[in-house]
Amino acid sequence: MAGGVFAExxxxxxxxxIQKRFPGFTAIEGMDLTIPAGSFFALLGPSGCGKTTxxxxxxxxxxxxxxxxxIGGKDVTDTKPYQRPVNTVFQSYALFPHMxxxxxxxxxxxxxxxxxxxxxxxxxxxxxxxxxxAARRPQQLSGGQQQRVALARAIVxxxxxxxxxxxxxxxxxxxxxQMQLELxxxxxxxxxxxxxxxxxxxxxxxxxxxxxxxxxxKIEQLGAPEVLYELPRTAFVANFLGQSNLFTGPVEGxxxxxxxxxxxxxxxxxxxxxxxxHSGEVTVGARPEKLTLHVTEPKPEAGTNLxxxxxxxxxxxxxxxxxxxxxxxxxxxxxxxxxxxxxGPLVGEGTETWxxxxxxxxxxxxxxxxRQPRFSSDTDTASIALEKKRALMSELEEA
Amino acid sequence: MAFSAFASAAPAQEPAPKRRxxxxxxLLAPGVLYLVIFFLVPLFTLVTTAxxxxxxxxxxxxxxxxxxxxxxxxxxxxxxxxxxxxxGYSLVATVFALLFSYPLAYFIAVKVRHRPLxxxxxxxxxxxxFFISFLLRTMAWKSMLSDESFLVSALKGxxxxxxxxxxxxxxxxxxxxxxxxxxPFMTLPLYAVLERLDTRYLEAGSDLYARxxxxxxxxxxxLSAPGIISGVLxxxxxxxxxxxxxxxxxxxxxxxxxxxxxxxxxxxxLQNYPAAAALSIILMSAILVLVIVYILLSVxxxxxxxxxxx
Amino acid sequence: MTLQEARALGTVMETPAPRPSRARFSLGxxxxxxxxALALIFLLVPIVYTFVFSFNDSLKSNISWRxxxxxxxxxxxxxxxxxxxxxxxxxxxxxxxxxxxTLGTAIAIALVRYRxxxxxxxxxxxxxxxxxxxxxxxxxxxxxxxxxxxxxxLVTIILAHTMFCISFVVVTVKARVTSLDPALEEAxxxxxxxxxxxxxxxxxxxxLPGIVAAALLSFALSFDDFIITNFNSGTTxxxxxxxxxxxxxxxxxxANVIASAVFILAIVLVLAQQISAAARRKxxxxxx
Numbered sequence: 001m002a003g004g005v006f007a008e009x010x011x012x013x014x015x016x017x018i019q020k021r022f023p024g025f026t027a028i029e030g031m032d033l034t035i036p037a038g039s040f041f042a043l044l045g046p047s048g049c050g051k052t053t054x055x056x057x058x059x060x061x062x063x064x065x066x067x068x069x070x071i072g073g074k075d076v077t078d079t080k081p082y083q084r085p086v087n088t089v090f091q092s093y094a095l096f097p098h099m100x101x102x103x104x105x106x107x108x109x110x111x112x113x114x115x116x117x118x119x120x121x122x123x124x125x126x127x128x129x130x131x132x133x134a135a136r137r138p139q140q141l142s143g144g145q146q147q148r149v150a151l152a153r154a155i156v157x158x159x160x161x162x163x164x165x166x167x168x169x170x171x172x173x174x175x176x177x178q179m180q181l182e183l184x185x186x187x188x189x190x191x192x193x194x195x196x197x198x199x200x201x202x203x204x205x206x207x208x209x210x211x212x213x214x215x216x217x218k219i220e221q222l223g224a225p226e227v228l229y230e231l232p233r234t235a236f237v238a239n240f241l242g243q244s245n246l247f248t249g250p251v252e253g254x255x256x257x258x259x260x261x262x263x264x265x266x267x268x269x270x271x272x273x274x275x276x277x278h279s280g281e282v283t284v285g286a287r288p289e290k291l292t293l294h295v296t297e298p299k300p301e302a303g304t305n306l307x308x309x310x311x312x313x314x315x316x317x318x319x320x321x322x323x324x325x326x327x328x329x330x331x332x333x334x335x336x337x338x339x340x341x342x343x344g345p346l347v348g349e350g351t352e353t354w355x356x357x358x359x360x361x362x363x364x365x366x367x368x369x370x371r372q373p374r375f376s377s378d379t380d381t382a383s384i385a386l387e388k389k390r391a392l393m394s395e396l397e398e399a
Numbered sequence: 400m401a402f403s404a405f406a407s408a409a410p411a412q413e414p415a416p417k418r419r420x421x422x423x424x425x426l427l428a429p430g431v432l433y434l435v436i437f438f439l440v441p442l443f444t445l446v447t448t449a450x451x452x453x454x455x456x457x458x459x460x461x462x463x464x465x466x467x468x469x470x471x472x473x474x475x476x477x478x479x480x481x482x483x484x485x486x487g488y489s490l491v492a493t494v495f496a497l498l499f500s501y502p503l504a505y506f507i508a509v510k511v512r513h514r515p516l517x518x519x520x521x522x523x524x525x526x527x528x529f530f531i532s533f534l535l536r537t538m539a540w541k542s543m544l545s546d547e548s549f550l551v552s553a554l555k556g557x558x559x560x561x562x563x564x565x566x567x568x569x570x571x572x573x574x575x576x577x578x579x580x581x582x583p584f585m586t587l588p589l590y591a592v593l594e595r596l597d598t599r600y601l602e603a604g605s606d607l608y609a610r611x612x613x614x615x616x617x618x619x620x621x622l623s624a625p626g627i628i629s630g631v632l633x634x635x636x637x638x639x640x641x642x643x644x645x646x647x648x649x650x651x652x653x654x655x656x657x658x659x660x661x662x663x664x665x666x667x668x669l670q671n672y673p674a675a676a677a678l679s680i681i682l683m684s685a686i687l688v689l690v691i692v693y694i695l696l697s698v699x700x701x702x703x704x705x706x707x708x709x
Numbered sequence: 710m711t712l713q714e715a716r717a718l719g720t721v722m723e724t725p726a727p728r729p730s731r732a733r734f735s736l737g738x739x740x741x742x743x744x745x746a747l748a749l750i751f752l753l754v755p756i757v758y759t760f761v762f763s764f765n766d767s768l769k770s771n772i773s774w775r776x777x778x779x780x781x782x783x784x785x786x787x788x789x790x791x792x793x794x795x796x797x798x799x800x801x802x803x804x805x806x807x808x809x810x811t812l813g814t815a816i817a818i819a820l821v822r823y824r825x826x827x828x829x830x831x832x833x834x835x836x837x838x839x840x841x842x843x844x845x846x847x848x849x850x851x852x853x854x855x856x857x858x859x860x861x862x863l864v865t866i867i868l869a870h871t872m873f874c875i876s877f878v879v880v881t882v883k884a885r886v887t888s889l890d891p892a893l894e895e896a897x898x899x900x901x902x903x904x905x906x907x908x909x910x911x912x913x914x915x916x917l918p919g920i921v922a923a924a925l926l927s928f929a930l931s932f933d934d935f936i937i938t939n940f941n942s943g944t945t946x947x948x949x950x951x952x953x954x955x956x957x958x959x960x961x962x963x964a965n966v967i968a969s970a971v972f973i974l975a976i977v978l979v980l981a982q983q984i985s986a987a988a989r990r991k992x993x994x995x996x997x
Contacts, residue, residue, distance in 0.1 A: 061602050081605040094603035098621045107617075108607035157607070423823035430812035430875055431831060437872040438838050441849030448852045499748060506745040516987040523979050524749045530975040531756050532968045533933055534952040538960055539755035539762075542772050582752065632840065640842025643935065648956035659844040659936070666848060666940065676852060679845045690840045694833075705832035709820075709880050 011072030011085070011160035011193060012037050013058065018067035020053055020217075027053040029217045031067070035161075035210075040187050040194045042208030044201055046240065050217040051197045055163050058195065060084050072160055082111070087154035088163040091170070093146045095138035101125070101149050102134040108157040124156035125149075127186065144175045151183070155190055162187075164196040168203065180206050201241050205229065213237050229287075233276055235369040238285055245334050246285040246369040254278060258359065264330035268305050268362065275364025283365040289337040290361040293324060294354040295347055305362065307331060308354030312347055322346070326353055442683070448676035460670035470677045478661050478678060485658040486685065488570065488645070489638035492577035493585075496634050497627065499578070500586040504626075505619075508593035525586050537576055537649050541567055544575075544650070568652025576644035581637060585630040592626025625701060632693055636686055658682050756972065763965035770959020781962040788961035794951035795967050798932050801863065801947060805870035806927040812871070813878025814920055818912075820879070821886040839876045846873060847940030854941060861943030869941045870934060874927040881926060885919025929975075 013035040020028040028050045035041045043051040056062040058069060060081035068077045076084050087108065095104050102121050109117035125131040128148035138146055147167060154162055164183075168176045184207050187194050198204050204211045205225035212222040213236070221228060221237045229241055238244035249263035260269045261284050270284045286305075293312075300306055310328030317340075324336045324347070334355055338346060347353060452465030475482070507521045528536055543550060544566040554560040566572050596619065604614035620627075642659030645651035651660075658678055665675035697707045762771055766778035786792035816835070819825070838846065850869050851861075859865060893915065897907040935949035942950060948967065952960050 059602075059606055061605070080610075081602070082608045082610055086606070088603070088606045090599055090603055090606075092597075092599055094597070094599040096600055096603070096618060098618075107604075107609070111608035111610075111613060153607070419824045423819045423825045426815040426819035426823075427825065427831065430816040430879075431834060433812055434834050434838065434872065434875060437850065437853075437868060438841075438846070439834070441846070441853045442841075444853045444856060445845070445849045448856075502741060503745050503748045506741045510741060515990065516983065519983045519987075520980075521745075521749065523976070523983065525752065527756060527972075527976065528752055529929060529933070531759060531972045532949055532952060532964075534935055534949050534956070535759050535960070535964065535968045536755040538952065538956060539758040542762075543754070543758060545772065547773060579752075579755075636840060636842055640844040640936075642844060643953070648953070659842075662844050662848055663939070666851065672852060672855070675848055679848045682842055683845045686840065686842060686845075690837070693840075694836075705829045705836070706820075708832055708836040709876075709883055 012070075013161050013193065013195065014068075014070040014073075015054070015058070016068045016070070018054070018057060018069065019065045020050070020057060020062065021065045027217055028057070031217075031219060033212065033219060033222075035193060035195060037072075037160075037193050038191055039210055040184065040196065040208045042196045042198060042204035042211045043214055044198055044204040044211050044241070045214035047199055049214040051199075051214045052165060054214070055088070055165055055195065055197045058161070059086055059088050059163055085160040086163060087157050087159040087161075088165060089147075089150045089154050089167040091165045091167065093138075093150040093167075095146055095149055095153070097138055099137075100134065101130070101136050101138065101141070104138065104149060105134075105153045105156055107153065112157075121152075121156055124152040127155070127189070128152045128182075143170055144179065147171060147179060148182075151186070155186070155192065158190070159192065161193045161195060164194060166198055167196075168198075168200075176203070183207060205241075211241075213240060215240070231274060231363050232285075233366050235283060235365055235367055238363075238365060238369075243288050243335055244285045245288060245291070246283050246365070247331065248281060248283045248368055250281055251279050259364070261364075266307055266331060268307075269359045270362040270364045271360055274360070274362065276366040277364060281368060283367070283369045284362055285365065285369075286357045286362045288323070288335040289321075289339075290357045291334070291336040292356050293326070293336055293338060293346060294356065295351060297354055298356060303359050304356050305359060306354060306356045307334070309352050310334070310355070312349050312351045312353055315347070315349055324353075326355055328355070445676045445679050445683075448672050449680050451673045451676075460672070462672060467673065470673045471681070474674050474677045474681070477674075478658070481656050481661050482658050482678075482681065484570075484655070485639050485682070488574050488577060488655075488657060489635050489641075492574050492581065492638050493631055493634045495574070495578040496582050496585040497630065500582055500589055500630065501627075504586050504589035504593055508590045509596060509598060512594070512598075522590065525590075526583050528580075528583060533580060534643060534649075537580065537643055540572075540576055540579065541649055544572055567650055568647070568655070570655055572650040573645045573655045573657075576650040577638045577641060580641075580644065581634040584633040584637070588629035588633060589623065589626045592623045592629075596622055628693060628696065632689060635689070639686065640682060759965050760969045760972070763962055763969045765962050765965075767962045769961065771962045771965065772959065781966045785963050785966050788963035790946055791948075791951055791961065791963045791967065794946040794948045797863065797945060798948040801866050801870055802928045802931040804867050805874055805931045806924050808867075808871040809874030809878050809927045810920060810924045813875045813923060814882050814916070816875070817879045817882035817886055818916075820883055822891075835876045835879050838873055839880075843873075843934075843936040844940075847937040850937070851940040861941055862945045865941040865943070866938055866945065866947065869937050870931040873934075873937065874930055877926055877930060878923040881923035882916065882919045885916050885922075889915055932971075 013033075015031055015033040018028055018031040018033075020026070031054065033054075043054060045051045053062060057064050058071075060076070060079060060083075064077060068075055070076065071085060095101075096107070099107070102118065102125070105121035105124055106117040109120055114120070122131055122134065125134055128151055130145060130148055130152070133141060133145065138149065141149065147170075150167065167183075168179050171179060180203055183194075196204070196208060205228075209224060210222065211225050211228055213220045213228065215236045221233045228237065232238035232241060232244065235244075235246060238246060247261070247263040247266075247268055249261045249268075251259050252262040252267075253260045254272070257273065258269050258271050259275055259278050259282075260267050261282055263284075268284055272278060275282065275284070294308070297309065298306060307328055308326075310326045310331070312324050313327045313333070314323075314325040316323045319340070321337050321339050324338065326334045326336060328334060336355060447464065448462075449470055450464075450466050450468065451462035451470075452467045454461040454463055503525070507518055507525070511518045511521065542548060545551065546565055546567070551560065551566060555562055555564075600618050600622065601614055604618045605611075609617060639657075640659050642657055642663055643649055645655045645657040645660055647653065651657075658681075662675045662678045662682075665671045665678065694705070694708065697703050698705065701707065762774075763781055764777050764779065765771055765774055766776040766780070767773075768775070781787070816831075820828075820831070825831075847869070850865070850872070854861060854865050889912070894907050894911055897911045898904075902910065933949060934947075935953060938947050938950055939953065946954070948964075952964055955961065955964070
């Protein structure tokens with residue numbers, strides 16, 4: 001911003017009624033969002049959901065079709081990028097190839113005529129532990145190093161708001177995990193407001209203290225990662241952020257603090273406080289790791305939902321845990337994660353099983369799950385193959 | 400950065416495993432031999448011709464091998480105005496061509512990048528002058544700028560020009576012609592380098608508090624430097640040696656003759672071959688200085704090696 | 710920061726009526742396109758002039774407008790020497806192009822595919838003709854031909870044109886060879902093709918677009934060359950030389966006719982190529 005003052009701390013970002021239309025499609029539709037000062041905020045969504053457009057609007061690289069953008073209470077909607085107290089860590093890093101690392105980092109300070117630009121740039125490079133490479137050119141650095149230079153080049157300006165556009169997207173998995181932790185600790189150290197855009201749900205949940213899940217130009221849900229995960233409000237969130245088992249049916253009864261839903265003759269109980277709707281057709285669900293597999297029919301218990309019997313149609317071992325897919329007639333395929341506490345899987349394919357979970361782990365959605373999953377169970381290739389296999393086996397046995 | 404404006408930027412494949420083979424010599428020999436006979440030998444012939452002495456009888460066009468270093472002194476003394484004028488005119492024309500071409504190349508390379516058909520059609524318009532004879536283009540300007548032309552009568556009618564003033568035959572018209580004729584040579588290399596300019600650098604500049612002009616000065620301009628240097632050489636070299644624009648039948652007059660004109664007249668009218676050769680060597684030497692700077696830049700600054708020249 | 714704060718401030722906030730941001734009419738946004746349009750028009754002015762004056766009912770000189778006629782188009786060869794000069798230019802262009810394309814393509818393949826000594830020397834030998842003023846090339850060749858006592862004419866012009874076209878062929882074809890995946894040739898060898906078959910059935914067809922581009926460029930360079938030609942042509946006229954020689958007494962409108970026809974032919978070819986390339990891009994985009 002003009003005046004060359006460093007932001008003492010981060011500033012609030014407010015988006016009010018933001019709309020962005022491109023020729024032929026609308027990228028963002030009526031978005032309202034407030035990001036409080038000092039927070040690490042993640043915008044999470046699939047590609048094309050409008051998250052990068054949102055970021056570019058905040059940076060001033062795109063012009064909003066309608067709406068206002070306020071940073072620290074000041075309307076910046078009509079200002080140019082270079083007038084905004086905002087800096088970006090670009091996905092491609094965009095390090096100037098014709099300048100050395102130190103020239104890159106000092107660039108913003110020089111533009112604002114801040115005294116001792118080089119000294120401050122060295123300081124920022126020390127923060128990312130790359131001061132020894134100050135005289136090199138960007139091409140001579142590894143991807144991870146370039147990423148850290150890009151970060152230093154942005155934070156050295158002490159922007160009120162730091163924008164990160166999938167900054168870890170180009171790194172390999174191991175480096176990515178490491179940089180996630182570093183970024184998080186740097187944010188805590190400098191105390192700036194971070195707005196981070198990513199399509200990696202694990203990254204968003206690890207780093208951010210608030211996550212907004214975006215879909216089709218709208219924010220579907222916003223909250224702390226654990227709340228978002230434990231209590232998704234829409235089918236999109238339930239499936240984009242981790243996996244979910246979803247069931248749809250009419251509410252057939254309510255007790256004081258819970259509703260019970262009839263799903264093809266099975267009763268599923270969900271606490272009222274965890275359900276968005278309490279009547280009519282509703283979609284309820286539970287996370288795979290909350291589910292327990294039983295090889296013998298357990299006694300029905302209050303406070304537990306029990307489904308079954310069904311058959312295990314797929315077992316995939318992944319080290320820490322094993323994923324079982326259980327086909328229950330009328331309910332489709334249910335995914336269960338079980339920690340590998342013992343040696344090897346609990347049950348094999350074809351085993352008759354029951355599935356249960358605690359009522360307080362269930363959730364009820366605002367919208368309905370796409371209807372497809374309920375019916376696809378009979379037609380998906382896995383179950384067809386399984387049916388064939390079973391038919392052949394029984395034929396063999398009979399012979 | 401290819402020196403030629405015509406080379407398309409090919410996506411670089413992994414370098415092929417380069418083999419040594421007799422086939423290489425077979426492929427190279429005919430072309431290389433050809434260039435030695437019809438490029439290197441002629442240059443060498445110029446060097447020896449420039450040192451020839453007149454025959455004892457003093458017949459016009461008759462010379463004997465000699466070592467007349469004095470020929471250089473003679474032509475330098477006689478033609479220094481033309482020599483200096485050549486470099487002056489071409490320098491001014493090069494600067495004008497650069498100023499004219501940069502915004503045009505930037506527009507085509509960056510602003511319409513997302514519309515490839517339009518981009519290519521605009522490029523075709525830039526090179527369209529190549530498809531019509533260079534001499535006819537220059538002739539057309541001569542007609543349009545001549546004393547009888549609409550433009551000149553209009554300017555005179557509006558008293559913007561003195562009644563006895565001319566446009567053709569002046570340094571202005573010669574520089575104008577040189578600029579016009581060599582603009583595509585400047586625009587194409589600028590286009591080639593700007594086409595590869597990553598606009599995300601410009602966004603990053605803007606994000607880092609650089610105003611548009613500062614972004615241009617600190618990012619766009621340095622990143623396009625190789626294109627500017629190629630364009631300057633591609634424009635300056637043919638402009639310095641040109642003698643069509645400066646000739647009296649075209650845009651020049653008696654006071655605008657350039658080194659090319661005097662080489663031509665020494666060769667054909669005076670048949671003073673040593674003088675023509677000496678002037679050629681002087682021109683070539685001056686150009687060589689620029690070319691060597693360019694080669695050194697390629698090898699040591701841009702690190703493209705002598706491969707990058709082609 | 711708590712979830713509730715963000716939630717309360719964020720999603721629950723009352724939406725004010727979206728305010729369209731001011732449609733900014735900025736001069737800056739229009740300056741560059743307008744300038745570019747004017748610049749391109751400026752570049753085309755002499756072409757339009759030449760075309761228009763090909764319909765001029767001129768007498769000897771074609772400077773002032775004397776009325777519209779198609780005579781010059783229907784009777785191109787009426788002006789003495791113009792058709793002969795044009796024919797010479799075509800003949801020279803074709804032969805020089807064939808020679809330069811053959812020699813240059815061989816060099817381009819050698820440069821990309823083989824290692825050899827004196828590489829830097831070869832690179833410089835190819836680069837220097839492009840960096841030498843034409844008047845020096847022309848005078849040098851003429852001095853050499855004079856020294857050899859050769860008759861200046863078609864042969865010397867063709868020899869000269871071949872020389873300056875080679876470098877441009879190398880540059881153009883080299884770009885194509887570089888972009889050619891060597892694995893294709895290796896696959897050919899793997900599939901029992903002899904070296905000759907690899908070249909004619911794999912390498913050559915893949916290089917053909919580059920070779921054609923190089924040939925067209927050579928022809929254009931040869932066809933329009935004046936300075937080098939002027940030094941090495943003796944009494945033989947080419948089309949540019951015809952214009953230069955007749956410039957003193959006035960270029961006949963027939964020359965405008967020929968130049969305009971060549972221009973239209975070239976532009977139509979280039980546009981057709983561009984438009985078909987654009988259509989191919991569109992089809993490809995649809996497939997993906």
